[in-house]
Amino acid sequence: MEQNLSAALFFLFLCGMLLLSAPVTSxxxxxxxxxxxxxxxxxxxxxxxxxxxxxxxRRSASTADESETD
Amino acid sequence: MQPYIILSVSLLYLLILFGIAYYxxxxxAQGRSLIANPYVYALSLGxxxxxxxxxxxxxxxxxxGVGFLPIYLGPTLMALLWWVxxxxxxxxxxxxxxxxxADFVASRYGKSTRLSIAMTLITxxxxxxxxxxxxKAISGTYLVLSxxxxxxTGILADTALYATFILAVFTILFGARELDATERHEGLVAAVxxxxxxxxxxxxxxxxxxxxxxxxxxxxxxxxxxxQPGLQSLFSFGEDTIPLSEWFWLTLIxxxxxxxxxxxxxxxxxxxxSEKHILKALWLFPLYLFAIxxxxxxxxxxxxxxxxGGTVDADTFVIxxxxxxxxxxxxxxxxxxxxSAATGMVIVAVVALSTMVSNDLVIPALxxxxxxxxxxxxxxxxSLLLIRRVSIILILLLAYSFVRFLDQGYSLVSIGLISxxxxxxxxxxxxxxxxxxxxxxxxxxxxxxAGFAVWLFTLVLPTLETAGLxxxxxxxxxxxxxxxxxxxxxxxxxxxxxxxxxxxWSLTLNxxxxxxxxxxxxxxxxxxxxxxxxxxxxxxxxQQLRGSLxxxxxxxxxxxxxxxxxxxxxxxxxxxxEYREQFGTTPDxxxxxxxxxxxxxxxxxxxxxxxxxxxxxxxxSSVTREEPLSMEQIMTMLDETRQALAYSKxxxxxxxxxxxxxxxxxxxxxxxxxxxxxxxxxxFTVTHELKTPLTSIRAFTEILRDNPGIPAEKxxxxxxxxxxxxxxxxxxxxQILDMQLLEKGAMKADFRxxxxxxxARNAVQATGHQFAEKTQAFSHDLESCEPxxxxxxxxxxxxxxxxxxxxxxxxxxxxxxxxxxLGAEGEHYVIEVTDNGPGIPEDERELVFEKFSRARHxxxxxxxxxxxxxxxxxxxxxxxxxxxxxxxxxxxxxRFRVELPQKRNGEA
Numbered sequence: 013m014e015q016n017l018s019a020a021l022f023f024l025f026l027c028g029m030l031l032l033s034a035p036v037t038s039x040x041x042x043x044x045x046x047x048x049x050x051x052x053x054x055x056x057x058x059x060x061x062x063x064x065x066x067x068x069x070r071r072s073a074s075t076a077d078e079s080e081t082d
Numbered sequence: 083m084q085p086y087i088i089l090s091v092s093l094l095y096l097l098i099l100f101g102i103a104y105y106x107x108x109x110x111a112q113g114r115s116l117i118a119n120p121y122v123y124a125l126s127l128g129x130x131x132x133x134x135x136x137x138x139x140x141x142x143x144x145x146x147g148v149g150f151l152p153i154y155l156g157p158t159l160m161a162l163l164w165w166v167x168x169x170x171x172x173x174x175x176x177x178x179x180x181x182x183x184a185d186f187v188a189s190r191y192g193k194s195t196r197l198s199i200a201m202t203l204i205t206x207x208x209x210x211x212x213x214x215x216x217x218k219a220i221s222g223t224y225l226v227l228s229x230x231x232x233x234x235t236g237i238l239a240d241t242a243l244y245a246t247f248i249l250a251v252f253t254i255l256f257g258a259r260e261l262d263a264t265e266r267h268e269g270l271v272a273a274v275x276x277x278x279x280x281x282x283x284x285x286x287x288x289x290x291x292x293x294x295x296x297x298x299x300x301x302x303x304x305x306x307x308x309x310q311p312g313l314q315s316l317f318s319f320g321e322d323t324i325p326l327s328e329w330f331w332l333t334l335i336x337x338x339x340x341x342x343x344x345x346x347x348x349x350x351x352x353x354x355x356s357e358k359h360i361l362k363a364l365w366l367f368p369l370y371l372f373a374i375x376x377x378x379x380x381x382x383x384x385x386x387x388x389x390x391g392g393t394v395d396a397d398t399f400v401i402x403x404x405x406x407x408x409x410x411x412x413x414x415x416x417x418x419x420x421x422s423a424a425t426g427m428v429i430v431a432v433v434a435l436s437t438m439v440s441n442d443l444v445i446p447a448l449x450x451x452x453x454x455x456x457x458x459x460x461x462x463x464x465s466l467l468l469i470r471r472v473s474i475i476l477i478l479l480l481a482y483s484f485v486r487f488l489d490q491g492y493s494l495v496s497i498g499l500i501s502x503x504x505x506x507x508x509x510x511x512x513x514x515x516x517x518x519x520x521x522x523x524x525x526x527x528x529x530x531x532a533g534f535a536v537w538l539f540t541l542v543l544p545t546l547e548t549a550g551l552x553x554x555x556x557x558x559x560x561x562x563x564x565x566x567x568x569x570x571x572x573x574x575x576x577x578x579x580x581x582x583x584x585x586x587w588s589l590t591l592n593x594x595x596x597x598x599x600x601x602x603x604x605x606x607x608x609x610x611x612x613x614x615x616x617x618x619x620x621x622x623x624x625q626q627l628r629g630s631l632x633x634x635x636x637x638x639x640x641x642x643x644x645x646x647x648x649x650x651x652x653x654x655x656x657x658x659x660e661y662r663e664q665f666g667t668t669p670d671x672x673x674x675x676x677x678x679x680x681x682x683x684x685x686x687x688x689x690x691x692x693x694x695x696x697x698x699x700x701x702x703s704s705v706t707r708e709e710p711l712s713m714e715q716i717m718t719m720l721d722e723t724r725q726a727l728a729y730s731k732x733x734x735x736x737x738x739x740x741x742x743x744x745x746x747x748x749x750x751x752x753x754x755x756x757x758x759x760x761x762x763x764x765x766f767t768v769t770h771e772l773k774t775p776l777t778s779i780r781a782f783t784e785i786l787r788d789n790p791g792i793p794a795e796k797x798x799x800x801x802x803x804x805x806x807x808x809x810x811x812x813x814x815x816x817q818i819l820d821m822q823l824l825e826k827g828a829m830k831a832d833f834r835x836x837x838x839x840x841x842a843r844n845a846v847q848a849t850g851h852q853f854a855e856k857t858q859a860f861s862h863d864l865e866s867c868e869p870x871x872x873x874x875x876x877x878x879x880x881x882x883x884x885x886x887x888x889x890x891x892x893x894x895x896x897x898x899x900x901x902x903x904l905g906a907e908g909e910h911y912v913i914e915v916t917d918n919g920p921g922i923p924e925d926e927r928e929l930v931f932e933k934f935s936r937a938r939h940x941x942x943x944x945x946x947x948x949x950x951x952x953x954x955x956x957x958x959x960x961x962x963x964x965x966x967x968x969x970x971x972x973x974x975x976x977r978f979r980v981e982l983p984q985k986r987n988g989e990a
C-alpha cells in the first residue's frame with residue numbers, strides 16, 4: 013500500500029509541476045489579462061490538486077483497512 | 083484608535099495564548115495530550131503563514147498580480163512528497179533525538195562539529211531578516227492603527243523595540259522554561275495551532291467585509307477594477323508583473339522553505355506526534371494555504387481602487403480598508419490576526435534558533451575550548467537554560483537591529499524572500515543525505531559554504547549598500563571593479579530578478595560542489611555508519627548497528643555523572659529506569675564491553691537532545707576509550723561469518739538436489755508419455771490383429787451358411803481355414819493373458835527336470851513351416867548338442883524359442899538365413915538366434931523388450947505382431963534367472979542371445 017501511495021502522490025506532484033509552471037503557464041502570457049482567466053486557472057488547479065491528494069490518501073487508507081480485515 | 087486599547091487587547095491576546103499553552107502542557111503532564119491529532123498538526127504547520135502572508139501577500143498582489151502565489155504553490159507541491167521525505171526525516175529525528183535542523187545535518191555527516199557550527203550560523207544569519215519582517219509588520223500596523231505618524235522616531239519611542247522585548251519574554255515563557263531532552267513543546271504547538279485559526283478567521287473576515295460589504299460581491303469588484311487601465315495588465319505573466327523565470331524560482335525555493343525553515347522543521351519534525359498525521363496534513367495544510375489566500379486578490383484590488391495613486395502602502399490594506407470604511411473593530415481584529423501571524427512565527431523560529439545556537443554553536447565551542455569541566459559534578463542544567471535564554475534575547479535584538487538600521491522601506495515579501503534563499507541552501511545536503519549514502523561531510527560543507535557566500539554577495543551585500551553601510555558601489559561596478567562580479571548580474575547573467583538570480587547561482591554552485599566533492603572524497607567510518615542510519619531509516623533491518631565495529635568502554639559512573647550534569651538528577655534517574663526496561667540490565671562496572679557500548683550510545687543519544695549530537699559525542703568521548711577488538715570478538719565475528727557461509731552452502735546443495743529431482747521427474751514424465759504412445763499403438767495393433775482372423779472366420783462361415791450345396795471338399799478347406807484362424811485368435815488372446823499374468827507377477831513357472839535341447843527341438847518343429855513358407859534357409863546345431871539338463875518350465879521355454887524363431891523369420895526377407903545355436907559357457911547355457919534381416923538400431927535394442935513395443939521399421943513395414951512376443955521372452959527368461967539381449971550379428975541383422983543358469987539358485 014505504501015509504495016503505491018507514494019507513487020500516486022508523486023504522480024500528483026508531477027501533474028502539479030506540469031500545470032503550474034512554464035511552458036504550460038506561458039499560455040497566459042498571450043491571453044487577455046482582463047478576463048481573469050489566470051487567477052481562476054491557478055486557484056482551480058490548486059484546489060484540484062488538494063482534492064486529488066485527499067482522495068488518494070483516503071482511498072489508500074480504506075484499502076489498507078480492507079486488507080487488515082481480510 | 084487609542085493606543086491603550088490596542089495595547090491592552092494585544093496583551094490580553096498574548097495572555098490567552100499563554101493560557102492555552104499552559105493548559106496544553108498540563109494536559110501533557112496528565113498524559114492526555116491536546117495536540118495528538120492530525121488537525122492540530124496541520125494547523126500548527128500554518129505557522130508558515132506569517133505577517134508576510136497576512137499583510138505582505140496583498141502588497142505583493144497589488145504590485146504583481148498573481149506573483150504572491152508561488153510561495154504557497156511550492157509548499158502545496160512539496161506536501162505531496164511529504165510521505166516520502168518528511169516521514170523519513172521524522173523517523174530519523176525520533177530515532178536519534180534530533181532537535182534542530184543544524185543537528186540533523188551534523189548528525190547525518192558523522193556528528194561533525196564544523197558542520198553544526200556552519201549550519202547554525204547560516205540559519206541564524208539567514209533567518210534574522212525574516213524575524214525582522216515580523217517586528218516591522220507589528221510596529222508598522224500598530225502605527226497605522228493608532229494613527230501615529232510613520233516618520234523616523236527615537237529608539238526609545240520605537241514600538242518595534244517594545245514589541246521585541248514583549249516577544250522575548252513570551253518566547254522564553256513558551257520555549258525555555260525548562261529543558262527537555264526531546265525539545266518537544268506541546269504548549270507551544272497548541273498555541274501556534276490556535277494562532278493559525280485566529281489569523282485565518284481574521285483574514286477571511288476582512289475578505290468577506292471587503293467583497294460583500296465594501297463592494298457588491300466579487301463580480302462588481304472585478305468589473306470596477308478592470309476599468310482601471312493599470313489593473314488590467316496585473317493578471318498575466320511578464321516583466322511588469324512576474325516573469326515565468328521568477329515564478330519558477332520562487333516555487334522552487336518555497337518548496338525547500340516548507341521543509342527546511344527552522345520553524346517548519348520544529349513543528350513538522352521535532353513536534354510531530356505520529357507519522358500518520360503527515361498523511362492528513364499533506365492535504366489539510368495546502369487547504370489551509372488555499373483558504374488564507376482566496377481573498378488576497380480581492381483585497382488588493384479593493385485597496386488599489388479605494389486608494390489610487392499609491393497614497394497608502396499596499397502592505398497595510400488589510401487594516402487600512404476597514405479603517406477607511408469606518409469599521410475600527412474589524413481593523414483591530416485584523417491587527418490581532420496579523421499579530422498572531424507574526425508572534426507565532428517569531429516564537430517558534432526563535433525557540434528553534436536558540437536551541438540551535440546553544441546546542442550546535444555555544445556548547446560545542448565551550449566543549450572544544452575546554453571551558454566545560456567534565457570532572458566537575460556541578461549541575462549544568464541551569465547554565466544550559468541560561469544559554470538558551472540569552473540566545474533568545476540576542477536573536478531578537480539582532481532582528482530588531484535589522485529593522486532599525488538596515489531596512490530602507492523594503493516590502494515585507496522582498497525581506498522574507500532573502501531568508502528563503504538562505505534556507506534553500508540546505509536542500510542538497512539534506513535531500514542528498516537522505517537518499518544517497520555516498521554524500522560526504524566535505525561535500526556538504528563545501529556546498530553549504532559556497533551557497534551561503536553567493537547568498538551574502540548577491541542579496542545581503544546590496545542591502546548593506548542601500549543602507550549606506552558600504553562606501554563604494556559594488557552593485558554598479560562589481561567587486562574590486564570587476565564587471566563580472568556584480569551582485570545582481572554575477573558572471574554577466576543579468577536578465578533575472580535579484581531573488582531568482584541569487585537562487586540560481588547559489589543553488590547551482592552549492593549542488594555542484596556537494597555532488598562533485600562527495601564523488602571524489604571517501605567518507606569516514608563514523609560518516610558511513612550515520613549514512614546508513616539516515617538513508618535506511620524507513621527500513622530498520624538494513625541499518626548497520628551504530629558503534630558495533632568500534633566498541634567503547636567507560637566506567638558507567640562517569641557516564642551517569644555526565645548525564646546528571648546536563649539532564650539533572652531526576653531526569654537521569656528516569657532515563658536509567660527506561661534503559662533498564664528497554665535492555666533488561668542496569669549498567670554497572672562488571673558489564674561486558676558490548677553492553678557497555680550500548681549504554682554509552684543510549685546516553686549519547688539522550689544527551690544529544692539537550693546539547694546537540696556533536697557536543698554530546700565530544701562530551702561522552704572525553705570519558706570513554708575505544709576498545710581495540712578483542713580476540714574473542716574477532717572470533718565471534720568470524721564464527722558468524724562462517725555460519726553464514728555454511729548456511730549458504732547448504733542452500734546451494736539443496737538447490738542442486740532439487741535440480742536433480744526435477745531432471746529425474748522430467749525424464750520419468752517423458753518415459754510415461756512414450757509408454758502412453760506405445761499403448762495407443764498396441765491397442766491399434768491388437769484390434770487390427772484380432773480383426774483379421776475374425777474377418778476371415780466370419781466370411782467363411784457366412785459362405786458355408788448361405789451355400790448349403792457347397793462341395794464337401796471345398797467346405798473342408800474352408801473349415802480348415804476357420805480352425806486355423808480360430809487357433810490364431812486364441813493364441814493371441816493367450817499371449818495377452820500371459821502377458822497380464824507376467825505383469826502382475828502372478829504367473830508361476832512349473833519347474834521340472836528337463837532338457838534344453840529337447841525343448842529347442844520341439845520349438846524348431848513348431849516353427850519349421852514358417853521358414854519353408856518364406857523359403858528361408860534355417861540351420862541349427864541341435865544334432866550335435868548335449869542334452870543340457872536343467873530345472874525349467876518346458877512349455878514356457880519352448881514359447882520363448884518359438885517367439886524368437888518366428889520373430890527372426892518375420893523380420894528377415896524371403897530367402898534369408900536364420901541360425902539357431904545352443905551351447906554351454908561356464909555356468910550358463912547360451913541360446914543364440916541370428917538372422918540377416920535389417921537388424922535393430924542401437925537405441926532401440928533395450929526398447930524392443932518393452933511391452934507393446936515394436937522396432938520402428940517393423941511398424942513401418944507393417945509386419946504383423948502384437949509387440950508382446952519379446953516382452954514375454956524377457957519375462958520368462960527373468961523368471962528362470964537368466965538374461966536376454968540383442969546384438970548386431972556379424973553380417974548385419976540381429977542376434978538374440980539368451981543366457982540361462984545351468985543350476986538354479988539354491989539348487990544343490
